[in-house]
Amino acid sequence: MKKILTLTLVAVFMVSMLLMGTSCKGAEEEPAAPAEEPAAEEPAPEEKEPVTITWWHIQTEESQKAYWQDLADRFMDANPHVTIEITVMENENFKAKMTTVMQTGEVPDLFQSWGGGTMNAQVEAGLLKDITDKLAEDGFADTISPGALGVYSYNGRNYGVPRDMGMVGIFYNTELFDKAGVTAPIATWADLLEAVDKFNAAGITPIAEAAGDKWPAAFSWEYLVTRIGGQAAFDAAANTRTGSFTDEPFVQAGYKLLELVDADAYQDGFLAATWGDAATIMGNGEAAMNCMGQWGPGSYRENSADGKGIDDKLGWFPFPMVEGGAGNPNDALGGGNGFVVGKDAPDEAVDFLKFMLTVEEQDKQTELGMGVPVVKGATVEDPILLQIIEGRDKAEYLQLYYDQYLPPAMGSVVNDIVQGIMAKAMTPEEACQMLEDSAVENIGPRK
Template identity: 45%
Template sequence: MGIASPSRRSFLSAASAGALVAAAGPLLGACGNDGGSGAGGKVTLEFWNIATTEPQKTQYPKVVQAFQAANPNVTVRMTALENEAYKAKMTAQTASGKLPDIFVSWGGGVLKQQVEAGLVEDLTRRAADLSATLNPLSMDAYRLDGKLYGVPYDMGMVGFWYNKKLFAKAGVKQPPATWSAFLDAVRRLKAAGVTPIALAGKEKWPGHYYWSYLAMRIGGGAVFKQAETSRDFSAPVFVDAGRRLKELADLQPFQQGYQGAGYPTPGGQAALMGTGRAAMELMGQWAPSVQEDAGGDLGADLGFFPFPTVEGGKGTLTEVFGGGNGHALRKGAPKEAMDFLRFFLNAENERMFVSSGAFMPVVKGAESAITDPNRKQVAQAMTGATGFQLFLDQAFAPAVGQQVNDSVAELIADRATPEQVTRAITQAARTQ
C-alpha cells in the first residue's frame, strides 16, 4: 500500500482526498508545538488519521467525544485524510520537522526515518502497560533497535477474497492451495466468461502483493530480511517470483482497463469485486468493508483463502504477508496524547471496532468479538502464523518501497522483465 497501505492499512476513496471529518482542525494546527498546553492547563492535541470511510468515519468522532467528556481539559482536533493524501502530507511534515501530536503510522522504513530524524517519541516505558495486553506480532513493525515507537490498533494479512458463486459457475470446486492449481482456476474462470481477478493497476501497490508473496512462497519468509540487509534483490528467488507473476499476467486475468483502475473508487477494484463482476482480489483484512463502502456486498457468497504455496518452494501457508495500522506520537507530545492512545484501545472501543468490521483485533482476547467466518479465518491465520512480512512499501525506505511498486507494475504490464525488476529494486536499495 504503496503502502499502505497496503495500509495496508485502510485504503480510502480518492474522491475524499483532503476531506476532513467532523470537528477536524486545520492541517497544520499545533504540529510541533510546545506540547499543546494552553491557558488554565488546557491541552490541545492534533490527531491525524485516515478514517474517511465507514465505519471509522462515524466511530472516530464518537471516540474523541467520549475521551473529551472524560478529560474536560483536553481538546482533540482531528484531521482525516485519504490514504495517499495522508502519506503525501506526512512526507512534507517529516521534511519540515513538524509532526502532529498523534498520527497514524504503518511502522517499518517510514517510521524508522522519522525516528532517526528525532521526530518520534520513544514509547517503550510509556506504553509498557499496553504492551502486556497486545498481540506481540502486532507490535513488531513499531519496534526499532529494541525500542517501541508506535502502538498498533489493527493487524491482519493479505489473502484472496473470492466469489463462491462465480467459482461454482466456472467449476472451481475449492480454493486453490498451490500456484499451479491457482493458474488452472484462472483459466477455468476465463473459459466461463468470468473476469478472474480485479486489480487496481493505477495505484500500483496492490500489484506488489503478488510478487512479494511469490518470493516468500518460493524462498521462505526470511528472503526479504536477507535482501534488506544485503541491499541485493538479484537472488534467483526474486527473479523466479517475477517469472511466476508473468505466468499469471500472460493469462490476462485482470479486468479490461485495469491499468487505469483505482482501488476504492467507483468502478475500481473493490467495486468490481463487491458487485460480482470479478471472481477474486488479493487484498488485506479490510477488503469486505471497502467492498461494501464501494457499493457492493457479496454476503454469504464471499470467501477467503490464503495465498497458495509454490510447488518445490520453501515457504508455507503459515508465513503471512500483511500489516495493519498504528499510532505514533511526535517527540515531546504531552502525556495526554498517550492517555488518548490508551483510551482508544480500551475494551469498549476495541469491541466496537472489531465487531463492526473496522479492524482486526490487536488486544488479546478481542477476537471473540468477530462473528464473520471470513474474518475469523484471518484472525486464526494470524494467531497461527509462523512468519510475518510487513508490506514492502512500508518495510523498506520509501524510495525502495516505491521502486518495488513501480517495477512490479511494469512487469505485470509486460514493460519490464523479471531481471529488470530485481535490478531496479537493488539499485534503489543501494542508493539509500
C-alpha cells in the same frame, strides 16, 4: 519577457514552496535522539498540570469520526487536566500535509501511521517519541498481538501502536467457483493455474487485478517472494544486506507472476485498471478472485453497481503455496492502521492510546468497520474477518507490505517494477536489478 519568466517560474513554484519551510530550521534544531529523552518519572503532583494532546486522524467517514470524538470526550472527562484537539484529514491531504510538517519538525502528538519505512524515516529524523517503556507498564504491551505491535517498532523500540492489523489473502466469489467447478480453497500455485484455465473455459474472468494503481498487483509479487524465499530471503536482501534483491526468489516470483499473465488470468485492460476498477468487477460478481487486504469487502460493496456487493457469496483463503518454496504456508503479508507518538507528546498521549485499545473499545471499532482488531480477546463475528485474524495470529512471519516496509523511495520502485514485469516491459531479472540498485542507494551496499 517578464511574463515568460513568471510563467516558467510558476512551474517550480509549488516545489519551492514546500522546500521553503526548512531554511531557517537547521540552526535551532538539536540532534534530538528520542531514546535519550529524560524519561524520569516524577512522583505525581497533587494538582496535575493541564496538558493538550494534538491528534490527527484520517477517519472521515461520519460514524467513525464521531466515534473518535466520543472516545476523546470520554478520556477528557476521566482526566480533566487533559485537552485533546482533533484534526480530521482525508487520506491524501494527510500525506501531503505530513510532508510539510516533517520539514518544520512540528509534529502533532498523535498521528496516523502505517508503520514501516516511513515511520523509520520519521524516527531517524528525530520526530517520534520512544514509548516502549511506557507501553510495558501494567503489562499493556502483552495485550496486543505481537506481530501487529512489531510493525510499529524500529530497532526494537516502539514509537506507536497498531489499532488495526490484517493480512492480504484471496477473496473469492463462491457462486463463480461453483459455476466453473473449482473447489476452494486453492492451496497450491499449480492448482491456481489450473483454476484459471477452468474459469477461462467457463467464460469467467479469473482474477480482478489493478496494475494501474500498482500496489494491488505488487501484493501478488510480494506474496510470491514470501512463499518462494521465506523470511530468510527478504531479511537478507532488505535488512542484513547479506543477500540482494536479485536473488533467485525475487526473480522467480516475477516469472511466476508472468505465468498468470500468460494464462490470461486478468481482466482486459488490467494494466491501466485502478483499485476502484478492480473492486467494481469484483463487486458486480464479474471476476472470481481478487488478491487484497482486509478492506476488500468494503470496497467491493462501495464500487458495485447495486451498492451491495457480493457479501452473501464471498469467501477467503490464504495466498496459495508455491511448490518447493522455502517459505512457510502460514507466513503472511499484511498491514494496517495505527497511531505514532510525536516527539514532544506528553505521557497522557500514551495513556490515551491505552484507553483506545481495550477489548471494549476495539469491539466498537470493529462494529464500525474500522479494521481488524489487534487486542487479544476482542470479539469478532464476521467469518471472513475471523479467518483473517486467525491467519494473522498463526503467522510466525508477518511481513508488512513492501511499499510500507521499505524506505519510501524503494517502496515506489517495488510497485513500479511489478507493473513493468506484468506489462512485459522488463524481464524479472531487469526488474530485480532496478530494485537492487535502489536498495544500494537507500539501504546500503551488499555485505
